[in-house]
Amino acid sequence: MPGFECFDKEEKMQLEEVMDTGILMRYNFDSLRKNHWKANELETAIAEKVQVQHVHLTSSGTTALITALKALGVGAEDEVILPPFTFVASYEAVLFCGAIPVFADIDDSLTLCPKSVEHKITSKTKVIMPVHMCGGMADMESIIAIARKYHLYILEDACQSTGATYRKKYLGTIGHMGCFSFDFVKTITCGEGGAVLTNDENLYQYSHAFSDHGHDHIGLDRGLENHPCVGLNFRISELHAAIGLAQWKKLGHILEKQRKLKANLKEILSNNSNIQFRKIHDEKGDNASFLTFNLPDENLARSTSQLIKESNIPCAYWYDNNWHYYKGWKHFDDLKKDKSLYEEQRSKLPHFNDLDLTKSDQIMSCTLSIPLSLKWDESITTEIAQKILAILNR
Numbered sequence: 260m261p262g263f264e265c266f267d268k269e270e271k272m273q274l275e276e277v278m279d280t281g282i283l284m285r286y287n288f289d290s291l292r293k294n295h296w297k298a299n300e301l302e303t304a305i306a307e308k309v310q311v312q313h314v315h316l317t318s319s320g321t322t323a324l325i326t327a328l329k330a331l332g333v334g335a336e337d338e339v340i341l342p343p344f345t346f347v348a349s350y351e352a353v354l355f356c357g358a359i360p361v362f363a364d365i366d367d368s369l370t371l372c373p374k375s376v377e378h379k380i381t382s383k384t385k386v387i388m389p390v391h392m393c394g395g396m397a398d399m400e401s402i403i404a405i406a407r408k409y410h411l412y413i414l415e416d417a418c419q420s421t422g423a424t425y426r427k428k429y430l431g432t433i434g435h436m437g438c439f440s441f442d443f444v445k446t447i448t449c450g451e452g453g454a455v456l457t458n459d460e461n462l463y464q465y466s467h468a469f470s471d472h473g474h475d476h477i478g479l480d481r482g483l484e485n486h487p488c489v490g491l492n493f494r495i496s497e498l499h500a501a502i503g504l505a506q507w508k509k510l511g512h513i514l515e516k517q518r519k520l521k522a523n524l525k526e527i528l529s530n531n532s533n534i535q536f537r538k539i540h541d542e543k544g545d546n547a548s549f550l551t552f553n554l555p556d557e558n559l560a561r562s563t564s565q566l567i568k569e570s571n572i573p574c575a576y577w578y579d580n581n582w583h584y585y586k587g588w589k590h591f592d593d594l595k596k597d598k599s600l601y602e603e604q605r606s607k608l609p610h611f612n613d614l615d616l617t618k619s620d621q622i623m624s625c626t627l628s629i630p631l632s633l634k635w636d637e638s639i640t641t642e643i644a645q646k647i648l649a650i651l652n653r
């Protein structure tokens with residue numbers, strides 16, 4: 260996820276244009292901003308590229324998710340189904356809307372298992388939130404079929420998969436709403452930033468108003484704008500959007516490079532029969548920020564990841580990662596005593612020790628990921644793949 264690895268003069272030039280005006284706010288100040296509207300420009304560039312009607316930038320992927328959930332009307336007593344392998348923000352976003360996050364298992368694509376999703380649906384379920392982890396995609400065809408059958412919304416957490424496609428449609432544009440993150444380690448970075456995507460005019464109108472204190476953004480005088488809804492400040496600044504504009508132009512180059520490096524790694528590693536590559540529902544659409552594979556058992560996966568790291572090759576063993584896997588989220592149990600939650604929400608939250616996600620555990624305990632660097636070339640990936648092969652053949 261290396262947008263920051265390719266900073267050059269483009270980002271600096273974009274920043275300078277904003278600094279020269281002194282207007283860091285994305286709205287208003289028309290006479291002072293020398294016609295620079297970086298956030299608007301980035302929204303248009305994203306919408307054109309991913310072919311979606313509406314894009315609204317926010318201050319982070321987390322605030323994009325909260326904005327989208329609010330736009331979909333998610334609140335007290337509603338349930339949102341999501342996977343246990345994600346970033347902790349997906350879970351937090353549901354909680355902070357007053358709703359109840361419900362885990363469904365993942366399958367060998369490391370994204371929501373459609374069967375498990377169907378199993379978790381109740382009369383309170385409102386949204387299915389597939390999370391397109393590590394540049395790959397959820398089984399959207401099956402998830403769409405389930406959502407139609409039970410009249411549910413789909414919110415795609417595409418924070419890790421900007422630019423990836425599923426059957427030629429960009430991830431984040433397939434469900435009712437989708438979210439990107441542009442934080443410091445994502446494929447495209449603004450420093451901090453996020454985006455809400457939708458083809459629905461009403462959901463878009465709510466989203467831009469909600470993320471700016473409910474302002475309707477109609478009229479020249481900010482103080483005279485109306486409040487169609489209650490909101491908060493989840494705005495992106497012009498500085499962050501400016502960096503994003505320079506980065507966005509590099510998306511094609513980043514994906515092309517990642518895909519090439521990944522294909523090289525994969526070709527060499529396929530010589531080891533212990534390696535089972537992650538299932539990618541649409542290989543052509545893979546954002547390819549990681550090469551992810553499973554080994555036959557937990558002990559082998561754990562010891563191999565340790566040895567890979569010791570040979571200075573980056574390697575993620577997600578099963579032990581406190582940010583990305585539910586096993587490291589026991590701090591959420593504190594909320595069962597938290598007065599900012601209403602009683603039913605508190606009582607319906609799971610005890611993290613009691614969760615039964617055996618299938619996910621079986622898969623994730625054997626999963627390793629190599630994050631690809633844009634600084635690498637094929638001679639480096641060849642060397643890395645050979646080192647990993649040697650470790651596996653030890």
Ligand SMILES: *Cc1c(COP(=O)(O)O)cnc(C)c1O
Binds near residue numbers: 320321348418441442
């Ligand atoms: C990064 C990330 C987020 C949150 O994005 P921030 O911009 O860091 O707030 C949400 N979901 C997933 C899957 C992510 O990887």
